[in-house]
Amino acid sequence: MIPTLDDKLVVAISSRALFNFEEENRIFESGDAAGYMQLQLERLDHPAAHGIAFSLIRKLLAFNDAAQRVEVVILSRNDPVSGMRVFRSAKAAGIRLERGVFTQGRPPFGYLRPLRAHLFLSANAEDVREALAAGFPAARVLTESVLAGSNHPHEVRIAFDGDAVLFSDEAEQVFQAQGLQAFQDHERSKAAQPLPGGPFKPLLLALHRLQQAGDARMRIRTALVTARSAPAHERAIRTLMDWKIQVDEAMFLGGLAKGEFLREFEPDFFFDDQTRHVDHAALHVPAGHVAAGITNRA
Missing domain, CATH: 3.40.50.1000 (HAD superfamily/HAD-like)
Incomplete structure (x- = not known):
């Protein structure tokens, strides 16, 4: 049977919204894509720190203990090599991610349609605007935000x-x-x-x-x-x-x-x-x- 996402709450999220890749992103924004990729490769076994939306994602995925009700998909302008670090960081953090789309610099919002996403979170303002124009709930994550507190774990x-x-x-x-x-x-x-x-x-x-x-x-x-x-x-x-x-x-x-x-x-x-x-x-x-x-x- 072909898997389907039809009966799930689907959240698409960029790597920078889920993890703190701000240091790495500064290299990418400088135009050194190769240097960015090399740094991510060098840090492959070093889990990234939690990003601004991490608490939201971790708690939503906790609904899957009884049944698979929530699907979180990485939807990122990152390259596939950097994608390896994203998945490893997720595993180290104890959250289960299975799916991801990495477009190596190209706008990724078009993939929201086959995902039937209920939410798209990204640090890229243009991707968010395009997603909203296409009819998907989307928000630009303010990476300078404070992290969520821990007073309400359930x-x-x-x-x-x-x-x-x-x-x-x-x-x-x-x-x-x-x-x-x-x-x-x-x-x-x-x-x-x-x-x-x-x-x-x-x-x-x-x-x-x-x-x-x-x-x-x-x-x-x-x-x-x-x-x-x-x-x-x-x-x-x-x-x-x-x-x-x-x-x-x-x-x-x-x-x-x-x-x-x-x-x-x-x-x-x-x-x-x-x-x-x-x-x-x-x-x-x-x-x-x-x-x-x-x-x-x-």
């Missing part, structure tokens, strides 16, 4: 912004064009009308299915962390109700900086479309930029 904790992430940027467009009062009036008048889904709705649905499948040892805890405030909060809540999804926590911060609130929630990862929110969050938690919506249009 919970996958994920925090999402609302507009342009879980939801479409319909309301954000009103805010950008007409200001706060028009935004609040717009959302109050449409409170009973669900928002269209944003780029990360498929991931939230996949996480919901994984949680519903049940696992005695692992669970998922989600949070909506948004700059919305009353009265615009109601439409966001009603939208999730319409999707038949409950988030565990919801924070309507009315424009307050999100970092300190996220530090209290302690997510394994946080997704936001606005760079100022992501940059501040990265001081406290692992964070990724979702280059979607009106705030990211050139």
